[in-house]
Amino acid sequence: MSEITLVEAVNLALARAMGEDKDVLLLGEDIGVNGGVFRATNGLQARFGRERVIDTPLAEGGIAGVAVGMAAMGLKPVAEIQFSGFIYPAIDQIINHASRMRNRTRGRLTCPMVLRSPCGAGIHAPEHHSESPEAMFAHMPGLRVVAPSSPARAYGLLLASVRDPDPVIFLEPTRLYRLFRQEVEDDGVELPLDACFILREGADATVVTWGAMVPETLAAAEKLEEEGVMIEVIDVATLKPLDVETILRSVEKTGRCVIVHEAPRTAGFGAEVAAEIAERALYSLLAPIKRVTGYDVVVPLAKLEKQYIPSVDRIVDGVRQVMEAS
Amino acid sequence: MGNIEMGFDLHMDLVQLLSPSGEISKAASNSARDIERLVQFYRAMTRTRIFDNKAISLQRTGQLGTFASALGQEAIGVGAAAAMEERDVLVPSYRDHAAQFYRGMAMSECLLYWGGDERGSDFKNARGDFPNCVPVATQAPQAVGAAYALMARKEDRVVVTFIGDGGTSNGAFYEALNMAGVWKTPVVFIICNNGWAISTPRELESAAETLAQKAVAAGMEGRQVDGNDVIAVHEVVRRAIDKARSGGGPTLIEALTYRLGDHTTADDASRYRDPEIVRAQWTREPIARLRAYLVSEGAWSKEQEAELHKACAEEVDREVAAYLHASPLNSDAMFEHLYAKLPDTLQWQREEARRFAQRSANGDGNGHV
Incomplete structure (x- = not known):
């Protein structure tokens, strides 16, 4: 290995x-x-x-x-x-x-x-x-x-x-x-294509993300832990077909959800996740769902790309908002 | 005439072995004159035409969806399909049922397809053949990929793919030719140049003198053939297939024909083309031409003609009955072949579709307006 x-x-x-x-x-x-x-x-x-x-x-x-x-x-x-x-x-x-x-x-x-x-x-x-x-x-x-x-x-x-x-x-x-x-390990063992991965357990809020935003989200989790907020981090990994059940179970436990993705906000995949939660776990929510995403702009060239990609601070801020909402 | 000013000549001789009046060329080999085979071609072309007539009347009477007739283009499909082995792969466009029937597609399958039923593309025969391709030219790179697969597995099979004259304007066509040229894949591209892409005439599709010359830029051989001459089509395609099979790579064949009918049953060609020109084209159509030759050779009689029409009509009637009496589809059919195994997240959608299942194909009793 x-x-x-x-x-x-x-x-x-x-x-x-x-x-x-x-x-x-x-x-x-x-x-x-x-x-x-x-x-x-x-x-x-x-x-x-x-x-x-x-x-x-x-x-x-x-x-x-x-x-x-x-x-x-x-x-x-x-x-x-x-x-x-x-x-x-x-x-x-x-x-x-x-x-x-x-x-x-x-x-x-x-x-x-x-x-x-x-x-x-x-x-x-x-x-x-x-x-x-x-x-x-x-x-x-x-x-x-x-x-x-x-x-x-x-x-x-x-x-x-x-x-x-x-x-x-x-x-x-x-x-x-x-x-x-x-x-x-090059053991030829595959991972399932119909499952989300819970990367970090937490009782206070669920943060659903995937791809490039996972490291930022995990860093945000560290920061929030210092404030005493424990977030559950879910790496969607396979967006389609979506393992909704894992997300719903987590949201039912935490009552709060933040969705983080790099793509633009409107009709981004976060909207699909939010809609599933709204349809099937609304009464578990203690606060409105929050999306932290790329803006609805053309992804900028190099000089501004860090302004565009959701940062650890934006994710932390998003989680604080759902924590304070109720 | 090629482009002399540019210092090169792209002119390609049109291959024609049977004149519009049914006279055979001296250039036709003995094998090309094989009467038994020509009778078989004649039967196959006639069978397709009788089917087309019936399909159009089914559409006009509300028993079939939009349909694309092959009227006038029967020689290309029959001549090409006859040059293929059963194990070869056909990658069609959407007007190629002359070839598909020759390769064993049931008429009822063709009707199911145009009648709105995916089961029409689950061919009983030639099961490696691709289904119809509606997005124009997208089949061309697929044909190259299929040919690459056969080549990589050292299988003794080739791919034949059809495209229309309009399709040759599409980027996918050029990309496919280019890749086939680089990889020398065993694929034969056949352009059914019927002069029209719905209402757009050939001269608005390309300034190239011939569509066959598009082969030159891809580094492959291009041939132009009279597409209403089934003998010439068969000869030219057979040679291209032999070449592909023996590792000689791809060929582009432009077959000149004419779309005697509307683009589809949803089209009215009288809006954009002169009926006089269409009438003139009827003197060049492939079936009468071959019949004239067979009759001149004493190989075809009025009695045989009557028997053939009767047999075709009976087959068409049987196939129409099979189509009209196909078992009903239920909503599960939308889900069952979407993935190898339906993902859990789709299970409830299948259940919901069942719960609101339509009581009839017309959707009555269910809240549809």
Whole structure:
């Protein structure tokens, strides 16, 4: 066992999946010799060959479409979209085909593919490199949408995603790629794709978050503990299908809920979480639900991105508001 | 005429082996003249046309949803499908039932599809074939991916995919051609150039002299063929398939035809095109052309024609009955093939759909207006 980063965990899971199933193959821009712009596929072409680690032409819609065709023929393609800002041309193939191939052929053809993409702001990247598109995909029936927040969860969730018989959108927070290391055993053990993870227990308020906002939320939990407020931190991890029950059980216990995400607020996935709580646990609430999110603005370029991404202070402030509300 | 000013010539000879009046070209090989096979092509094209007539009348009488007829384009589907092996993979657009029928799709499946029932795409035969593709050109990269999968697994199978003339304007088409060229995937792209993308004529789709020349930029062979000449279509597609099967990579074939009908039953082509031009195109259509040749060879008689029509009409009637009497769908069908295993979070939605299940397909008794 060794301590590795999140991006190394992605690499480890891909290598594991390719080693155990010859139908798994990777495709994307610069993923071969170069090992991907973030090095997520580093060394895999040398190990598994050019036919299984394919440097594609620069065409995101085409990459997704090719992956759909491969998957329908029984391969298990893992396609990389280089940055989330370039994922939009691929959405046509994802919503019109990947997500519904099984349904429209009554299970005759299926689409066991993974579309991986880095996402989120905070690494001083150029324009169109900092998007958080998870809510768009979460709206599409037939998909799974996964957002890892630690090396161990990246490894286990990605393995599960590759092995899953249906299409998975796997959104990797770039800011976490090398933020911290964690011991990850390459044991081939996957994590469930239909469960939230309770990262920290607490009785005073539930904070629901995912992806890049998990470290900030955990830091906020430390700060709040100094004030005597114990928050329960839930990493949603798999946004679709959403493990609502875990969230409801926590909110029923704490009576307070803050939802934290980096994506813009309006019609963000936090709205879905809030609506589920409002529909099914309203009478457990001691205070109104609070969302701490990115603003409804275009995600700014590097100079202002720290003003945009929800900070530890904003999360702490959000929790204080729900604590004071009753 | 190619673009001489630019220093290169992209002209491609149009391959035609059977003239509109039914005269065979000297260039046609003995195998291309195989009468038994040509009779089979004739039967298949006629069968498709009789089906189309029935499907349109079903739609007009409220028994079928919007339908896209293949009227006038039967030769492309039949000629191409006949060049495929059963194990090969068809990645169609949405007007390709001539090819689908040839490959074993039941007419009732086609009717189920256009009649609003997903079971129509659960083919009993050719089960590796893709379902119809409505978002124009999105099937093209899928065909490349499917061909890559067959190549990677060293399977002796190729992919044939159809697209319309309008579809060749779409980025997905260019991306697919480009990738197929780079990877030399065993895929044959066939453009059914029927002159119209709903109301948009060919000349508003592209300034290229031919659509076949789009192959050049992707580094692959392009061919242009008379799409109303089933003999030529079969020859050109067969060669492209042989090449793909033997590792020679992809080919782009532009088949020139004409959409004799409306775009779909929801369209009225008289709003945008001159009926005189359509009438003139009827002199070029593929079925009469082949019949003229078969008759001239003494291979087809009026009696055979009458028998064929009778047999096709009987088959269509049987298939229409099968379609109209398909077992009813219940609301569970919306959920059961969404995922391999329905996630827990969707269980209650399935229950709710059951609870409010419509009492009939028309939705009466249920609060729909």
